Amino acid sequence: MTSMDRRALLTRAALGATGLIAASAMGSLAPEAAFAASAQVPDPGAPDPNFAEGLITGRNQDLLQVQGSDGRLHKIQLTGVTSVWKLRPTTIDQARIGDGLYARGVKLPDGVLAAESVWINIVNLDVMINSIGRTGLNLDHHGQKVVGHVQEGITAAVYNGTPAISDLSMLKVGRHVQVIGAWRPGTNEIDLATIYAAN
Amino acid sequence: MFAQQVAAAQPLLIGLLLLWTSYGKLTRPEEAQKTALPKLVGEKRATPAYRTVGAIEAVLALALLSPPVWTAEVLAAIALGVGFTGYLVYAKIAVPEASCGCAGTAAKPVGARSIARALLLTATAAAALTASQGWWSAGPATLILIAEAAAFVVLSPELDRYWLLPLRRLRIRLSHPLAGTASNAVPLAATHRLLLLSPAHRAVTGFLRSDIRDYWDEADWRFVSYTARYDGRPATAVFAVPHDAATPEAVRVAVVDESSGQTLYRPALLSLAG
Amino acid sequence: MDVMYGLVGEASWFCCGNAWGPCASTGTGACATCHSGNMQHAWTNTSDACYAITRPDQCGVTGVSRRTCGFRHATTNLCNGARIVTSIADCGPRTRSFCGERACCGGTCASNRVMDLTPAAFTRIASLSAGLIPAGIDVG
Numbered sequence A: 001m002t003s004m005d006r007r008a009l010l011t012r013a014a015l016g017a018t019g020l021i022a023a024s025a026m027g028s029l030a031p032e033a034a035f036a037a038s039a040q041v042p043d044p045g046a047p048d049p050n051f052a053e054g055l056i057t058g059r060n061q062d063l064l065q066v067q068g069s070d071g072r073l074h075k076i077q078l079t080g081v082t083s084v085w086k087l088r089p090t091t092i093d094q095a096r097i098g099d100g101l102y103a104r105g106v107k108l109p110d111g112v113l114a115a116e117s118v119w120i121n122i123v124n125l126d127v128m129i130n131s132i133g134r135t136g137l138n139l140d141h142h143g144q145k146v147v148g149h150v151q152e153g154i155t156a157a158v159y160n161g162t163p164a165i166s167d168l169s170m171l172k173v174g175r176h177v178q179v180i181g182a183w184r185p186g187t188n189e190i191d192l193a194t195i196y197a198a199n
Numbered sequence B: 001m002f003a004q005q006v007a008a009a010q011p012l013l014i015g016l017l018l019l020w021t022s023y024g025k026l027t028r029p030e031e032a033q034k035t036a037l038p039k040l041v042g043e044k045r046a047t048p049a050y051r052t053v054g055a056i057e058a059v060l061a062l063a064l065l066s067p068p069v070w071t072a073e074v075l076a077a078i079a080l081g082v083g084f085t086g087y088l089v090y091a092k093i094a095v096p097e098a099s100c101g102c103a104g105t106a107a108k109p110v111g112a113r114s115i116a117r118a119l120l121l122t123a124t125a126a127a128a129l130t131a132s133q134g135w136w137s138a139g140p141a142t143l144i145l146i147a148e149a150a151a152f153v154v155l156s157p158e159l160d161r162y163w164l165l166p167l168r169r170l171r172i173r174l175s176h177p178l179a180g181t182a183s184n185a186v187p188l189a190a191t192h193r194l195l196l197l198s199p200a201h202r203a204v205t206g207f208l209r210s211d212i213r214d215y216w217d218e219a220d221w222r223f224v225s226y227t228a229r230y231d232g233r234p235a236t237a238v239f240a241v242p243h244d245a246a247t248p249e250a251v252r253v254a255v256v257d258e259s260s261g262q263t264l265y266r267p268a269l270l271s272l273a274g
Numbered sequence C: 001m002d003v004m005y006g007l008v009g010e011a012s013w014f015c016c017g018n019a020w021g022p023c024a025s026t027g028t029g030a031c032a033t034c035h036s037g038n039m040q041h042a043w044t045n046t047s048d049a050c051y052a053i054t055r056p057d058q059c060g061v062t063g064v065s066r067r068t069c070g071f072r073h074a075t076t077n078l079c080n081g082a083r084i085v086t087s088i089a090d091c092g093p094r095t096r097s098f099c100g101e102r103a104c105c106g107g108t109c110a111s112n113r114v115m116d117l118t119p120a121a122f123t124r125i126a127s128l129s130a131g132l133i134p135a136g137i138d139v140g
Helices: A003-014 A024-028 A031-037 B002-027 B029-034 B037-041 B043-065 B071-094 B112-130 B139-154 B157-174 B188-196 B199-207 B268-273 C021-025 C048-054 C119-125
Strands: A051-060 A063-067 A073-077 A083-085 A100-107 A112-120 A122-132 A136-141 A144-149 A156-159 A176-183 A189-197 B208-218 B221-230 B233-242 B252-257 B263-265 C007-013 C040-043 C072-077 C083-091 C102-105 C108-111 C113-117 C133-139
Touching: A003 B208, A003 B221, A003 B233, A003 B252, A051 A073, A051 C119, A063 A100, A073 A100, A083 B208, A100 C119, A122 A144, A122 B157, A122 C021, A136 A189, A144 C021, A156 B188, B002 B029, B002 B043, B002 B071, B002 B112, B002 B139, B029 B037, B029 B043, B037 B043, B037 B071, B043 B071, B071 B112, B112 B139, B188 B199, B188 B208, B188 B221, B188 B233, B199 B208, B199 B221, B199 B233, B199 B252, B221 B252, C007 C119, C040 C072, C040 C119, C048 C083, C072 C113, C072 C119, C083 C113, C083 C119, C102 C133, C108 C133, C113 C119, C113 C133
Parallel strands: A073 A112, A083 A112, A112 B208, A144 A189, A156 A189, C007 C108, C007 C113, C040 C083
Antiparallel strands: A051 A063, A051 A100, A063 A073, A100 A112, A122 A136, A122 A176, A136 A144, A176 A189, B208 B221, B221 B233, B233 B252, B252 B263, C007 C133, C040 C113, C072 C083, C072 C133, C102 C108
């Protein structure tokens, strides 16, 4: 099935235009119960074996080699059903050597992490807006300068918890904001995804 | 004669500057822990050392501001300026993320401006070496201090919020550089948040195995899909979010079998409501 | 959710442990144990110096107890009921910078940022790209 056909099928299913094959009685399966079933919770303070963090140092087809900042080495397998975030939801070919990542999945007996979700270069920073330009923001991250680039069609702002909008004209110099963005490897620059401003 | 008066005026500026820098060190000595001092003199001795520097600054400031006029005071100020410069260069190299701990109570890392300010302090003190009278008899030469004080303000990152930020704010109020970003397009962040707060998401959250895998728009809806597992089978959960949705209750969801494409689950109440 | 929590507020995530990108200079936190891959969190009241930075009381959040490194809290995502237990490894978040922010789920509303989880912990109950979730917090 092509991805277009697949989207068409999913579109119809989501809008309720397809019949159900399983009994709706299955709906009684509470989400909490499902979480409990997948338990095997790591100890507080300890590393989570089903999680990996680090820099991508090698890529062999869809198997990533990752050097963790705590010294651990990870092998991460991407598949067709792995979700990949790199500024926006994207495809697995976007994971490149030199990128930073966080991955969650299932640790297989051979030590490989079968990734279910991968977030590439994602950062979540509490910063102050130093100045605003036509192409982005100059930010102060605990005394370090960070340049935030506005990406048309992606960058959005949340003002005091209201729904995100693309209008960035209410951002103010000197205010603290939280930004979710994608780091540009090897630089102090990020592409801005969401800016949370409390005004 | 005028040069003499300029020299005589300098201790006034140096004195006031040192009073300001000593204030932060004496009232918030715990700030020492954020500076490069713990590395230089050890963690235990950092706070007392910081406080001592503050006390020296305060004593020297008062000596400079009050009669009699002693060259020894000026020499001490030069020594302090040279010491500050050396310390800041050391801090910048040894602990780049450390706070300057220079003035006021704002924690700012050591930058080129802080080092330039220490150099300017040294130069100002050196200019006072030839003074034979006190600053109170410097006459119109005192006006030169206004220009010098302005230079110190420009070189003080601690003071940016009083002049640089308001200036930038004013510029942005006159014409916001990002005024053109407003559009009718719904950002994914808005869809994502509405979806996460929805009863539909709550109904299937236990089945979801990934973050957002794909998203697309069709007519007045945005569709967002996730990898899921339902009853042990690989599946996809697909959400439909109306573009004009005001409440999370408008979000719909279905869980679709990965291989057969058949709908496995649709929360009953939600589909009736739709 | 008819459970009563000790504290209800917004939870977000942060990186620590000298990792990549802007996290390169953050170090291992106030407790010198913090790593992005560990099940840990930051707490707004780990010491006087910490509280002076976070100041949740300035947003009207009172009674945040003094807890030190290693103390355990349970965080529940109010949107999906998922819950994790983590231990304190750093000071944060800066509640006072974001007073009044509000998010609601399932009839419970959460205001003000009170909890910061490591990526390993946050991804167990929510998505990193969402950034901010309404949460209930208890002693774990």
